[in-house]
Amino acid sequence: MSTPFSDLDQYIALPRVDGIDISPDGTRVALTVSALHADGTGYRRSIWQVPAAPAEDTDDSGDAVGPAARPVRLTRSAKGEGGIAFTRTGDLLFVSARPDADTDDLESAQLWVLPAAGGEARPLTRLAGGVGGVLATAAAADVVALTADLLPGAGSDPSTVLEADAELRKTRKDKKVRAILHETYPVRYWDHDLGPAQTHVLTLDPAGGDVGVGPAQPVDRTPAPGRSLDHVRGALTPDGSVLLATAGVREARGDRSTLVTVDLSDGHRTVLFDDVDVDHEMPALSHDGRTIAWVRTVRSTPAGANQQEVWTAGIDGSDAHRIATDWDRWPSELVFEHGDRALLAVADQDGRAPVFRIPLDGGAVERLTHDDWAYSSLRVAAATGVVVALRASWAAPLHPVRIATDGTVTPLATPAPLPDVPAHLEEVETTAADGARVRGWLVVPEGEGPHPMLLWIHGGPLNSWNQWSWRWNPMLLAARGYAVLLPDPALSTGYGLDFVNRGWNAWGQAPYSDLMAITDVVEARADIDATRTAAMGGSFGGYMANWVAGHTDRFRAIVTHASLWALDQFNGTTDSSQYWSSIFDADGIAANDPHRFVAEITSPMLVIHGDKDYRVPIGEGLRLWSELAEHHAAPDGSMPHRFLYFPDENHWVLAPQHAVVWYETVFAFLGQHVLDQEWERPALLG
Numbered sequence: 157m158s159t160p161f162s163d164l165d166q167y168i169a170l171p172r173v174d175g176i177d178i179s180p181d182g183t184r185v186a187l188t189v190s191a192l193h194a195d196g197t198g199y200r201r202s203i204w205q206v207p208a209a210p211a212e213d214t215d216d217s218g219d220a221v222g223p224a225a226r227p228v229r230l231t232r233s234a235k236g237e238g239g240i241a242f243t244r245t246g247d248l249l250f251v252s253a254r255p256d257a258d259t260d261d262l263e264s265a266q267l268w269v270l271p272a273a274g275g276e277a278r279p280l281t282r283l284a285g286g287v288g289g290v291l292a293t294a295a296a297a298d299v300v301a302l303t304a305d306l307l308p309g310a311g312s313d314p315s316t317v318l319e320a321d322a323e324l325r326k327t328r329k330d331k332k333v334r335a336i337l338h339e340t341y342p343v344r345y346w347d348h349d350l351g352p353a354q355t356h357v358l359t360l361d362p363a364g365g366d367v368g369v370g371p372a373q374p375v376d377r378t379p380a381p382g383r384s385l386d387h388v389r390g391a392l393t394p395d396g397s398v399l400l401a402t403a404g405v406r407e408a409r410g411d412r413s414t415l416v417t418v419d420l421s422d423g424h425r426t427v428l429f430d431d432v433d434v435d436h437e438m439p440a441l442s443h444d445g446r447t448i449a450w451v452r453t454v455r456s457t458p459a460g461a462n463q464q465e466v467w468t469a470g471i472d473g474s475d476a477h478r479i480a481t482d483w484d485r486w487p488s489e490l491v492f493e494h495g496d497r498a499l500l501a502v503a504d505q506d507g508r509a510p511v512f513r514i515p516l517d518g519g520a521v522e523r524l525t526h527d528d529w530a531y532s533s534l535r536v537a538a539a540t541g542v543v544v545a546l547r548a549s550w551a552a553p554l555h556p557v558r559i560a561t562d563g564t565v566t567p568l569a570t571p572a573p574l575p576d577v578p579a580h581l582e583e584v585e586t587t588a589a590d591g592a593r594v595r596g597w598l599v600v601p602e603g604e605g606p607h608p609m610l611l612w613i614h615g616g617p618l619n620s621w622n623q624w625s626w627r628w629n630p631m632l633l634a635a636r637g638y639a640v641l642l643p644d645p646a647l648s649t650g651y652g653l654d655f656v657n658r659g660w661n662a663w664g665q666a667p668y669s670d671l672m673a674i675t676d677v678v679e680a681r682a683d684i685d686a687t688r689t690a691a692m693g694g695s696f697g698g699y700m701a702n703w704v705a706g707h708t709d710r711f712r713a714i715v716t717h718a719s720l721w722a723l724d725q726f727n728g729t730t731d732s733s734q735y736w737s738s739i740f741d742a743d744g745i746a747a748n749d750p751h752r753f754v755a756e757i758t759s760p761m762l763v764i765h766g767d768k769d770y771r772v773p774i775g776e777g778l779r780l781w782s783e784l785a786e787h788h789a790a791p792d793g794s795m796p797h798r799f800l801y802f803p804d805e806n807h808w809v810l811a812p813q814h815a816v817v818w819y820e821t822v823f824a825f826l827g828q829h830v831l832d833q834e835w836e837r838p839a840l841l842g
Contacts (some may be wrong), residue, residue: 157602159576164819165798168192168812171572172626173554173756174201175238175533176289178544179246179272180295182537183208185556186230186240186248189571197813200236203270203672204229210558222501227571230270231277237268241290241300244538246272249280249290249300256282268301269362280362280371285353292399295443295538297395298361299420302374303388305353312379314423342713344731347806355385357399357632359420366583377423385409391441397421398471400441400448405430410734413437415450417471425528428473432538438487442496443538446471447516449490449499452478458741460657461618465491466499468516475823480514483521484652486618487512491534494541498525502531504620506652507583507595511545511559524563528581530623531559541702544568548624549583550597550631550642578602579634586677591656593651594670597644598678599630605683607639608830611711613693613700617647617663619654627695627808632819638826641678645670647696661744663696664703671700690830692822693773694718695807699750702780704756705761706753713829715822717764718772718807721780722751731770754783755792760796762825764818765797766805777801798825817841 160166167745175188184207184739190199204227231237231250239251253265256279264286270277276649281287281302288303310320328334336343343350357378364372366764377383383404399418403425404411413432428448429436433455440449448469454462464486469476485503499514505523509530513522525531529547532554536543543559549607553575556568585595600605610633614621621642630640644651646659646666658666679686690713693701698719707715720726723745727736740748761784765777781799790796800821809818820838827833 157576159505159578159631159635161575161578161629161631164632164816165196167629167632167724168196168815170553170575173255173556173570173572174544175240176535176544176546176556177240177242177248178535178537178542179242180244180540181246181543182540186242187227187556187571188238188240188587197811199406199812200234202229203231203240203248204571205557206569206571208537208544208558208568210568225569227569229571235265236770239289241293243269243293243300244295245363247362248272249293249362250277251287251289253286258747262286267300267360278371278666280360281374282371283318283374284325288355291357291388291401292389293362294392294394294396296394297396298363299359299392300362301357301359301377301390301392301399303355304358304374306356306376307353314379316374317376317379318633332575333720339471340406341733342731344634345386345770346731347768348770350383350386353688354381354383355388355440356381356728357385357388357390357401357418359396361401378425379423382406387413389437389439391439392470393441393445394443394839395445398445400439400471402437402439409737410732412455415439415448426473428469429476437489440490440499441471442492442493443494444496447492447496449492451487451490452723455772456660456738456746458661458739460660461653461739463653466501466514478793479516479518480521481518483512483513483514485818486649487534489534491536493543494536498768500534500536500543502534504530504622504648506650507597507620507622508650509620509622510551523563525559526563527565529565531557532623535765535804549581550599550621550624551577553624553626577631577634579631581638582680584643584674585806586674587644588666588670588673590666592646592655592666592670592675594643594645596641596674599640599642600635600683600771601634601637601639603637604684605639607637607683609639609641609678609684609686611641611643611671611689611691611824613671613691613697613704614642614644614648615695615697616649617659617667617696618649619696620644620648620650622650627810627815636762636823639678639684641675643674644669645674645700661740662697662748664748664750667700668703671704675710686714688827688830690714692717698772700751703748703753705757705759707756708751709758711759713761713762713826715762715764715825716780718766718769719763719773719780720750721783723749725779726772726776729773729775749781751783755787757784757788760798760825760829762798762800762822764800764802764809764821766802766807766809768804768806771807791800796829813840 233254235253237250237252248270267280291301306321358374360374413435415428415436438451441776487501489502511524546554548554692715694717696715701716830834
């Protein structure tokens with residue numbers, strides 16, 4: 157069967173749904189869809205609309221038919237659009253750097269509104285530094301909270317800060333100054349520098365502004381925030397008078413997350429919950445504005461991780477108490493259901509990510525969806541309670557669905573039809589030496605086999621192989637005949653706290669033995685060729701690939717991407733030393749440091765790293781490559797290993813043509829060592 161996964165150019169050209177929201181009346185769903193630009197070098201997002209009601213008629217392929225069911229494209233620009241959110245009146249907010257008809261001196265992304273009644277989109281902001289996105293909208297008032305980065309030198313006077321920020325930015329630009337003076341740690345985050353600007357929360361009236369005059373001026377509600385709002389999340393009370401938000405409190409090497417409310421009439425901030433060595437995150441606000449819910453987590457130590465607890469309280473912080481006390485799962489999303497009697501949550505579980513219902517009265521947690529999908533981006537229509545979400549698995553990418561109160565899930569129309577895949581999924585499992593159940597997915601290609609096999613180790617490490625990734629896609633390997641094993645070893649989420657802690661402060665122990673045990677089981681299958689196997693991983697998966705390389709010769713080749721190599725070095729150079737220091741002690745680092753075993757490596761390794769990776773800095777890849785040469789290069793410098801280096805990519809390698817290069821190099825390397833093919837340098841590498 158021919159599929160887009162057999163050709164990388166076809167694969168990168170597949171459109172991808174990546175965002176969703178629902179109108180307050182529950183009738184319209186907005187989606188953001190990324191599509192490949194005509195020149196093939198980048199993606200552009202556009203906004204589409206589909207009915208929230210399931211399509212009544214479908215064609216033979218299952219796609220919705222009929223004028224009312226078909227997706228409708230709402231936006232089109234060279235810059236693209238994203239960050240969607242509906243206002244209380246059904247107008248659609250989005251963020252875009254598209255040109256503003258009334259000014260041509262702004263290149264940064266601004267907030268726009270597309271009227272529900274029809275007509276052209278218009279800008280709501282003209283900020284020199286642009287906007288970050290919509291933080292929240294009020295359900296019963298014309299108030300929108302948004303984030304924007306402002307320079308600290310602009311001052312703290314809300315009446316002048318925006319103009320002062322514009323002047324400072326112009327001066328820096330004119331003088332070509334990009335230097336940043338830091339006063340606290342950290343200085344970077346994933347793939348970007350922190351500063352010199354600081355994230356503020358602004359509010360505006362989306363109906364404000366006059367024709368011919370321009371948009372209404374936003375108001376800064378968080379003067380002089382420092383770095384406290386770098387990762388802000390929040391919600392507005394229905395009347396738009398109070399903002400519930402997370403705020404960071406500075407510590408020696410980072411911050412802890414607290415919950416605060418901000419009175420938007422005078423800017424007064426009230427700290428609701430702030431505890432040393434505790435993070436308060438993921439705030440949700442009930443539809444009536446009276447109750448808050450959040451995730452409270454005691455900081456991890458080298459002794460182990462702690463449970464992520466679901467708590468509720470009044471909007472003033474009163475009657476704070478934990479709910480779902482017997483639920484051993486870690487929520488990734490929390491929203492209030494219609495009527496505010498329960499929370500809807502998403503959490504990893506057993507290689508899936510179901511939707512759960514958590515009663516506020518202390519009742520037992522109920523699993524709402526019972527299938528093999530992973531759900532995300534839960535949205536509840538404010539007026540009607542209609543629930544929509546995105547879902548995916550390793551057999552299908554993200555697509556919109558509607559979830560009924562009884563858990564029935566119905567796909568909605570989508571502008572990105574699900575592609576045919578060249579393989580099917582099978583669940584595999586084994587029992588570890590300590591009695592723990594270790595499971596995973598096996599992607600089985602077409603044909604009887606026996607198939608060469610790739611062990612693909614997930615990142616995180618607090619993660620699970622449970623849903624589609626356009627970046628890390630095993631279907632591309634399956635299209636080339638490989639069976640791909642996607643296991644969840646110790647440290648994986650969705651199996652309870654004890655399963656996580658089996659590998660805590662000991663990454664090279666239970667996680668490694670779990671991987672080898674489930675590999676043994678899969679290699680024993682008649683449709684797997686145990687003599688032609690390889691291992692691959694990125695980030696923590698790259699760490700494990702490095703560890704595997706130094707501890708076994710069973711794999712013909714090993715691919716390690718953005719990998720941790722020298723743990724003592726990594727500790728001081730990653731963007732988040734505070735967290736790293738909390739999960740390992742000195743003995744754990746020494747015992748689990750893969751670089752100590754470089755001399756034992758016998759499998760050819762493909763090392764891949766991006767220079768803009770601040771989570772796992774380029775020094776890890778450079779040191780790995782240097783030490784491979786030190787121990788394994790011939791007198792003339794030749795060796796079986798390869799190093800694929802991206803000067804301008806980050807942790808993930810996102811540019812479409814760089815993704816093509818990444819996969820072509822991986823295919824060629826595996827082909828050489830696993831399939832005994834001739835090495836062929838990818839054409840784009842010269």
